[in-house]
Amino acid sequence: MLALDYALAGLGLGAIAALSGVGVLLTYRLTGVFNMAHGAIAMIAAYLFWQCTAGWGLPVWLAALLVLAVASPGLGMLLERFVFRPLQRRFATPAESLVATIGLLVLLLGVAYVVWGPQTRHPAALVPENVVQWGSLTLHVDAFTDLGIVIAGTLALGIVLRLTALGTQIRAVVDRRDLAELSGVDADRVSAIGWSIGCVFASLTGILLAAQISLNPFGLTLLVLETFAIPVLAGLRSIPIAIATGIALGIAQSEMNLWSPANASLSSIWDALHANLPVVLLLVVLLVRNRLAEGGGDAGSATTFARRRAGAASNRRLAVQYALAAGAMILPLTFNSVHLRQAQEIPALGIIFVSIVAVTGYSGQISLGQAGYAGLGALFFAKASGGTPQIIALLVAALAAGVVGFATGYPAIRRRGLFLALTTFAVGAFVSRFVFAQPYFTNDVEVNRPSFFGLSLQGDRAFYLFELALLAFAFLVMFNLRNGALGRSLIAIRDSEDGARSVGVDVRVLKVLIFTVSAMLAGLGGALLAQQAQAFDPTAFDPLEASLPWFAVVVVFGADSAVAAVIGAGFLVLVNALTGQAGAYLIPIGLLAAFLGRLPGGAAELGRRTVDWLMTPTALMRRYTAAVPPSRPPLVLSDRGRLALARVRREQPASPAEGSARP
């Protein structure tokens, strides 16, 4: 039975959840972009608000005015001008826009982390707490104020969009930007307005939410990401459904306080459900819905940021690449023990990054939950290594991750683009919340470095060599995934699923397989990461702190190059080591990912182009010699041809310019 007082208590958070979901949905409707950075914008706004009030001592109303009426629209315009306008100008695919928003998310996380630090802040409340006792009921007036703000804001916007030309213009621009421009719509201005409105909604969410929960870079952002269930449930269309869902979510979560199972283990599951209701809803909604009505076409596959052609790299160039990479990987063996320990993260992370290349670069499926598989690998290795031989424990780890990968790959058969990206993210978040965050799984987990056949890998050098051996194995798998018939089939799926099906490529089996193999590799990498740290750290496998930034790193360095992925891992470790801050790498990676539209193919493509440029003289010579045929076959003319030639010669006697010869 619903209890009224619990329902009222849940109203406040429900209203904010609704606001958050409506913001994501509105941004999508107004700009055609599903903004993964919505939560990060909310978080930055909350920090700005905190800075204005607690930092500079401004009054709350002034701070709110500054953030909501100046900073947020400004940010929206900046985003439109510098990130999304260039993408839309060259008809970038929705997948590219999605990656740009992930880049933005990573960038903003990095900025908050570096500027304000990881510690938790408690900003002032925009709507002060106001409790009225009414008979036996406790009324939270502030919750009603929040709700009023949400409904009034959305209604006002809806009326403006319905009654003015702007609404039509926005729909036109989102639908067909080029046609809208041809009919005289200033598409840039219209998109800028769309982005500004989206940012204001995000900021309001952030400020209201920060007062309810505390504020730190990752926590608030993740909370907003989890409300993605709301726009998805509303089919990315209906605002009233979104508001209703948000409020229902808040009330349901509050009502769950009423009841608890007596059984202790059931009770802990219930508590986890209670605390993570949005994540559960997100996953369930994504698995149940079999289609998202995506405006402006399907987000498609990730072809656009994986540029390498099959068989384009010559064997010699590959050999040089591998030799250089192998040389660089051996180098850390000469380091002192502190640096060697830092370098040990590179092969472990490298294997995880390579697993992202397998699924995203080679077969074009966006996977945002890779840290989930890695964490499962780490956890299962720790659990299994107690009683069994280490190598079997490692196998168990990979298999456990593979099983979840298989389970994710199965729905991936029918899902593409944005829908698939969200599903993989939801799986990662689900695993993180229901496995890594549960003491039942992670209490007294001990991770030891393995030993094989009496050969101990306790020493840092020995362990590093062991990691390199596994990395080499990962490369072998990647080589086989890239080359030969298998590689061609995967790229065929990436380039054109219909085309691949038409010649009998079993798209379903291959998609599931690539997800499974990728998850197994990630699990292996995760197990190594835990062995390196000799501990299981759940935050190392967080969907927000790990999955999304890792994805951004791989895309920035070149989603279709395994070597580039390991270089990316090296970059991450190096920046962390140099700055001594775990979040510092987020800024350059986020910047590059947000502007990836200007460099499709990432750093790997840049490297390839540079090598091509350096090789130009040789290549030109080769092409020149190839272009001059040794002997030309004689020209054979038919009777008609000879006649025509004779006529041409008669009419135009040896004159270069046509027409001038005529009298």
Added chain:
Amino acid sequence: MSGGRLEGIDLVKRFGGLTAVDEVTVHTAPSEVTALIGPNGAGKTTLFQCLTGVERPDSGRVLLDGTDITRRSPDARARLGIGRTFQRLAVFATMTVADNLGVGAENRNSAPTLVRTGQLLLGILGFPVVDEKRHQRRVDEVIELLGLREVRDAPAGSLPTGTLRLVELGRALCHDPQVLLLDEPASGLDTTETRQLQRVLRDVTGSGVAVLLVEHDVDLVFDVADRVYAMAEGKLIAAGTVDEVRTHPAVLEAYLS
């Protein structure tokens, strides 16, 4: 090569209130070019999609040499020997022409799913499960047949539409199909390329393949087809030899009105 009789029996496909294909029965025959003509909106493409498995018919059956394949997926049908091309091109843009054809050659494998999955797993570990040399020979043959030698190693994305139609045709041919379904293969081709296409079609049917052609270019159809089906508004209005269909009053009416 035996077989090549693809049958659609009493096929019906509705989209909302519109009946795009209404009780249509067609079949192909080995060594024959069967053509499907009709004005825009006649339901040709929908019928084609039902035969290739992209659309599932609301009622009716699709048979390949007597086996019911109505519920098979497009890729399963392809593995059984149905090749096709697309009206809106679906080439693998980042791959070379030779690799495009290679994908066609390498996936003609009608073993059960479990066996194929096992082969894929072995492939991941590096065991040579696909006889690439043999497939390469087939690719080279088809490249010669279609006159694609010049562009063999060019990425498909850089080539003009006319060439890509030939690449798609080559991809389907490498697949050694029993039945070849061509969706408007001549659109975007110039006269030389169209003549090349006619020559290839004759070669292909000469080797026993059944061809089904959906085409707007009536001249091409009347040149190469052995049998013609004419559709209008979802219904089959005429069937028979070229001459029979060309002079059929219903066809004349559909094309003139």
